[in-house]
Amino acid sequence: MEKEDNFGDWYLDIVEKANLSDKRYPVKGMNVWTPYGWKAMSNIDGFIRKELDATGHDEVCFPLMIPETEFKKEKEHIKGFDSEVYWVTHAGLNELDVKLVLRPTSETAMYPMFALWVRSHHDLPLKVYQIVNTFRYETKQTRAFMRVREIHFFESHTCHVSEEDAQRQIAEDVDILSKIARSLCLPYFLSVRTDWDKFPGAYYTIGIDTVMPNGRTLQIGSIHQYRTNFSEPYEITYEDENGEHKHVHQTTYGMSERLLGAVIGMHSDDKGLIMPPDIAPFQTVVIPIVSKDNRQQVTEAARALAAELSVCGIRTKLDDRDARPGSKYYDWEIKGVPLRLEIGGRDIENGVVTFARRDTGEKGTISLKSVAPGAELLLSMISASLREKAEMSHMSKMEEIDSPDRISEGKILKFGWCGCEECGHKFEDTYGLKILGTPYLPERYEGRCMICGKDADRTVLAARTM
Amino acid sequence: MEKEDNFGDWYLDIVEKANLSDKRYPVKGMNVWTPYGWKAMSNIDGFIRKELDATGHDEVCFPLMIPETEFKKEKEHIKGFDSEVYWVTHAGLNELDVKLVLRPTSETAMYPMFALWVRSHHDLPLKVYQIVNTFRYETKQTRAFMRVREIHFFESHTCHVSEEDAQRQIAEDVDILSKIARSLCLPYFLSVRTDWDKFPGAYYTIGIDTVMPNGRTLQIGSIHQYRTNFSEPYEITYEDENGEHKHVHQTTYGMSERLLGAVIGMHSDDKGLIMPPDIAPFQTVVIPIVSKDNRQQVTEAARALAAELSVCGIRTKLDDRDARPGSKYYDWEIKGVPLRLEIGGRDIENGVVTFARRDTGEKGTISLKSVAPGAELLLSMISASLREKAEMSHMSKMEEIDSPDRISEGKILKFGWCGCEECGHKFEDTYGLKILGTPYLPERYEGRCMICGKDADRTVLAARTM
Known part of the structure; x- marks a missing residue:
């Protein structure tokens, strides 16, 4: 399957071959996280946790189920989610008095509690997060990690x-995002999403999009400014320094699998x-290249090498299966291990280990004496190179146009x-593209609306979405 | 509230005062994990993960919802859970064709997939685990961490x-348990639970019980031998070395909050x-004891001390709030931080830091030069002392009797x-005690049944349960 020709099929094929997720579970759109996929996701969660903890967010865990009564307090919110939530109506042999909804997101689970937790300005800012699963009855075609239930x-x-303090939070979220994205x-x-496309209940929504190699955008997260849209119906108030009771200003930030x-x-x-490398379940795989007469020596050297790398904090897999090196290379290439290290009789004689980069295929040797720092350097080179290549691809897809005649396939248009x-x-209706919103960083613009021709003081971004 | 007089109320009071969990969530028995409680639980999860990873278990994550059709394949299992599961019947505005159950446990979610994953004896043993939330419609009185929904x-x-290989797994589980319990x-x-009390679908169940200070037992987990009770209805088979197809033998092991x-x-x-200490969110709290003329010097010393301890891997909280030391002591005693370190002007002059143990109240000083190893030593002494004290309390509650006349309150009877x-x-009916089962490690016994007087070749354990 070729990535350039058919990105969609290639993607599903890769997910299956690398065994990141099993879609054969008997409920459509609910996939099983296999060990390899779960390890990668847990590493991503680790980065998220680290950045949120470092900025004073506290991790919590709220119940999964939300009573219908709480769920329906904010009118826009429920309108937005009504058609895509799962309802628990029975427990044991009884029908429930109040139906329960499985969280599609946790505003309506958390805010009744925030109303109890926040009393005075001393309790603010309140910053919490949770890493959980959420449920949406997706009616479109599902796709592993990208669109699931x-x-x-x-x-x-x-x-x-x-509101000013909430705005500072949004700036912090943008900074946290830059760090997480760097690791990935x-x-x-x-x-900034358009008004008709913002999160139900939000004052405004910042969409976080990335562009896939096929030129379609994928929304990977969002940041919302709520102002007091939720704190009013949920009555989250605080007493300020002058004894006045005021509604809190709220924000949220979320990113998914x-x-x-x-x-x-x-x-x-x-x-x-x-x-x-930062999220690879295994950053290096060590493969002994044995011959009849050096099997024991080489296997021991490989084992020592793997142990040394592990001790130095490099996630290392020793592949000492009884199989041909070629078939091992093949397996670990599918799994995407960034750095392969081979050690054979000649390597031992020369005091080196042979490496192969997964990203470029480049090969070379590292001295056995400095194998851990050598591997670390290579891993950071691989990260830098992946980052640069992705950045180039991304940039090449951004295009500013001034006429619908210049719309071209596979581009993010401004x-x-x-x-x-x-x-x-x-x-949207004429060209089958989606309006993503206005650029988050304000840009001065004086020109005309590409659609109606009237004066325009802003630009907008549009693309095909995944 | 006093622990000795009224354990039940004391327990709820402590959970609330220490703010480990908030039970005011608007669904009964579904509590909110607050930051402090969640940190403690995450530390416990960390130990579990470490021990399971070290014994070759792979972490996975299976979907929450199980189709009714899969859920009902093993007859005993569904009989056991029928009255205590939550049912999802609607999604969006539609009624579902196949109702979905929220996992009360994941046999019926996992085993249809195991049937796909296991092909040959090369795929065995298959060892996976997940750390997730599970749902049971509990009709008894709920109690934070002990009985929740x-x-x-x-x-x-x-x-x-x-079966032999499955038995070896059970021995490994018992070993893993001993390590986790040591940390706690x-x-x-x-x-070994009686036949009428084993897990629905199990061949046999080992109950893991601990005894609370009020003499009631609390089941903290269980290990199950399934033989082929599930692999038959779920058709989990493998091809052995001779090309024969056989059903796998299965075990499970679980422990909760x-x-x-x-x-x-x-x-x-x-x-x-x-x-x-192993699971404390903060293992030490550092409190500067300032006076008017040394505020800056002492605060800086406290900050440096906290930083040094953190760098050495000791989870440390610096409490530099503008409050009296006495009120800080009080707060951290409620939170149960095992080791308090105070540093004031005189301590700095003497090159020491003053410590107070939470468990015994014992006070003393540690040299500032070796404060991290000193704190580590104290923490390990605290662990040892907690372990010993708990062990003594446990032993004192075990009593072997030969006549119902000798039944005394607050004991585990054998x-x-x-x-x-x-x-x-x-x-059970006569004395209001629960039969827990026969001791897991076989003991030779020749005597009489305490109930009917006939010859007996085994003993049984009984107690009041929480």
Whole structure:
């Protein structure tokens, strides 16, 4: 299956061959996380946890089920989710008095508790997050990690004394995102979603999108400014320094297992996965190259090498199966292990180990004396190279246009927009592209709306989505 | 609230005061994990993960929802769970064709997949585990960590070529348990549950019980031998070396958040929690004792001390709030931080730091030059002392009796039993105690059944349960 010709089929083929997820579970769109896929996702979770902890977020875990009464308190929110939630109506042999919804996201689970937790300005900011699974009754075609019905994700929720403080939180979220994306070698761009496309209940929504090699965008997360849209119905108030009671200002930030889907789609090739070193379940695989007369010596050297790398904190797999080296290379290429180390009789004589990079295929040797720092250096070179390559691909897909005649396939288009919903819908309907929103970082623009021709003071981004 | 007088109320009071869990969530028995409680539970999960990984178990994550059709394949199993599962019947605005059950445990989610994963004896043993939340519609009075409706737990599932190999797995599980319990400073005992009390579908069940200070037992986990009871209905077969197709032999092992409940109940006192050092969210708290003229110097020394301890891998909290030391002591005693370190002007002059143990109240000084190894030594002494004290309490509650006249309150009783169900039920009904089962390690016994007086070749354990 070739990535360039048919990205969609190639993607599904790679996920299956590398055994990251098993879609044969008897409920459509609910896939089993196999050990290899779960390890990669747990490594991503680890980075998320590290960055959120470092910025003073506390990890919590809220119940999965939300009573219908709480779920329906914010009117826009329920309108947005009504058609895509799962309902628990019975327990044991009884019908429940109050139906329960499986969280599609946790605003309505958390905010009744926030109303109890927040009393005074001393309790603010409140910054919590959880890493859990969430449930959406997806009616479109499902696709591993990218569109599923049980979704692994993190959600952070914050409460602030003022809109300004909430805005500072959003700036912090953008900074956290840049660090996580760096580990994943994943370029992205931010746009403020249009009013008709924002999160149900939000004041505004920042969409976090990345572009797949087929030129389609994949939303990997979002950041929301709620103002007091939720704190009013949920009555989350605090007493300020003057004894006045005020509603808190809220934000949320969430990203899902789509991060893993994006990493696969971005970096892998026709031979299989290419795992960015920071999240690779195994960063190196050590393969002994034995002959009849040196089997024991070489196997022991390989074992010692793997042990040394592990002690130095490099996630290492020793593959000492009784199989031909070629078939081992093949297996680990599919799995996307970034660095392969081979050790044979001649390597031992020369005091070296032979390496092969998964990303470029480049081969060479490292001195056995400095094998751990050598492997670390190579891994950081691989990360840098994956990052650069992805960044180049990303940039090459950004195109600014001033006329619909110049719309080309597989590009993220930027053009002038008057800001009105009618033009937005007209554009989407005419060209089958989605309006992603206005660039997050304000850009000065003076020109005309590409759709209606009126004066425009902003640009908008549009693309085909995955 | 006093632990000795009223264990039940004391327990709930401590959980609330230490803010480990918030039971005000609007669904009864579904509590919110607050940051402090979740940190403690995550540390317990960390030990579980470490031991299971070290014994070759792979971590996976299976979907939450199980189709009714799969759920009902093993007849005993569904009979056991029919009255205590939650049913998802609707998604969006539609009624589902096949109802979905929220996992009460994951046999019926995993085994259809195992049937696909296991092909030949080369695929065995298959050893996987997951750490997830599970759901049971509990109708009894709920109690934080001990009896809840959304239960955080781990479950390991294994498949083997033979019953002997499955038995070896059970021995490994018992070994893993001993390591986890050591970290929690938690004594326990194992009994083979009676046939009328085993897990639905199991061939036999080993119950893992601990004894709370009020003399009631709390089941903290179980290990099950399934033989081929599940592999037959789920058709999990392998081809052996001779090309014959056989059913796999299966085991499971699981423990829940009751581990945390047991730790709280076992070690804490009237002042608050006492956290075993291995799982304490903060192992030490550093409190600067400032006076007017040395505020800056002492605060800086406290900060440096906390940083040094953290670098050495000791989970340390610096409490530099603007509050009286006494009120800080009080707060951290409630939270159960095992070791308090105070540093003031005189300590700095003497080159020491003053310590106070949470478990015994003992005070002393450690040289500032060797503060990290000193703190580590104290923490290991605290662990040893908690372990010993709990072990003593446990032993003091074990009593062997030969007549119902000698039944005393608050004891785990051991007595002769003929093995028949009728005697078992008669005993339970007459004395209001529960038969826990026969001791896991076979003991030679020749005597009489305490209930019917007939010859008995085994003993049985009985107690009041939490």
